[in-house]
Amino acid sequence: MSLQSTVIAPSILSANFAKLGEEVDNVLKAGADWVHFDVMDNHYVPNLTIGPLVCEALRKHGVTAPIDVHLMVDPVDRIVPDFAKAGASTISFHPEASLHVHRTIQLIKSHGCGAGLVLNPATPIEVLDWVLEDLDLVLLMSVNPGFGGQSFIPSALDKLRRVRERIDNSGRAIRLEIDGGVKADNIAEIAAAGADTFVAGSAIFNAPGADQHGYDEIVRRMKDAVAAVRK
Numbered sequence: 676m677s678l679q680s681t682v683i684a685p686s687i688l689s690a691n692f693a694k695l696g697e698e699v700d701n702v703l704k705a706g707a708d709w710v711h712f713d714v715m716d717n718h719y720v721p722n723l724t725i726g727p728l729v730c731e732a733l734r735k736h737g738v739t740a741p742i743d744v745h746l747m748v749d750p751v752d753r754i755v756p757d758f759a760k761a762g763a764s765t766i767s768f769h770p771e772a773s774l775h776v777h778r779t780i781q782l783i784k785s786h787g788c789g790a791g792l793v794l795n796p797a798t799p800i801e802v803l804d805w806v807l808e809d810l811d812l813v814l815l816m817s818v819n820p821g822f823g824g825q826s827f828i829p830s831a832l833d834k835l836r837r838v839r840e841r842i843d844n845s846g847r848a849i850r851l852e853i854d855g856g857v858k859a860d861n862i863a864e865i866a867a868a869g870a871d872t873f874v875a876g877s878a879i880f881n882a883p884g885a886d887q888h889g890y891d892e893i894v895r896r897m898k899d900a901v902a903a904v905r906k
């Protein structure tokens with residue numbers, strides 16, 4: 676497998692929004708690599724979250740780690756320049772939310788961000804045909820988008836293996852990211868199936884004891900589990 680370096684990306688959807696800057700500082704101090712930023716519009720998904728202003732506020736707060744923007748927004752193109760300006764590092768979108776998937780990928784890249792395509796649990800991997808080599812990451816949803824705290828859908832493991840094979844065959848440095856229901860006790864099998872970039876929201880921010888002892892233990896458990904598979 677031509678895996679990229681392991682990335683743990685806490686989804687701030689499950690963070691305490693009343694002290695978001697502090698929460699992000701604490702997960703990064705605990706060893707997390709990226710900040711996963713879930714944008715929901717109450718149209719593409721039945722929930723409403725945060726937009727470019729919050730991304731910009733995190734940058735102004737001093738966050739220098741990559742901000743991994745997951746757009747669950749339809750239509751997607753209009754909001755891309757705003758997120759690039761607000762400090763997004765990668766911008767991922769769902770193909771159902773773009774009339775012209777190839778054009779949206781080029782739009783994201785033209786604003787200096789990495790481009791990702793997000794596949795819902797029932798979206799066939801053939802949507803990657805003709806665009807895979809233009810992507811910086813493929814994000815596989817292992818829950819239906821819209822909410823944190825859902826259970827991992829097991830068919831995502833086979834999908835990971837199939838997309839891993841496509842990425843390896845492409846010879847390109849494309850990340851394979853998994854999002855939804857990732858926990859310390861299933862991350863090893865997810866890594867073995869070919870993911871290198873792991874989003875985890877509730878497993879990190881709601882970890883038992885995290886409010887007293889911080890996030891170090893849960894991030895370390897996740898990293899150790901992945902490292903054991905990869906060595």
Ligand SMILES: O=C(CO)[C@H](O)[C@H](O)COP(=O)(O)O
Binds near residue numbers: 686823856874
């Ligand atoms: O995109 C998402 C939901 O649409 C979130 O990133 C995802 O659900 C993370 O939360 P958890 O780890 O709690 O499942």
Ligand SMILES: [Fe+2]
Binds near residue numbers: 711712713745874
């Ligand atoms: Fe997400």
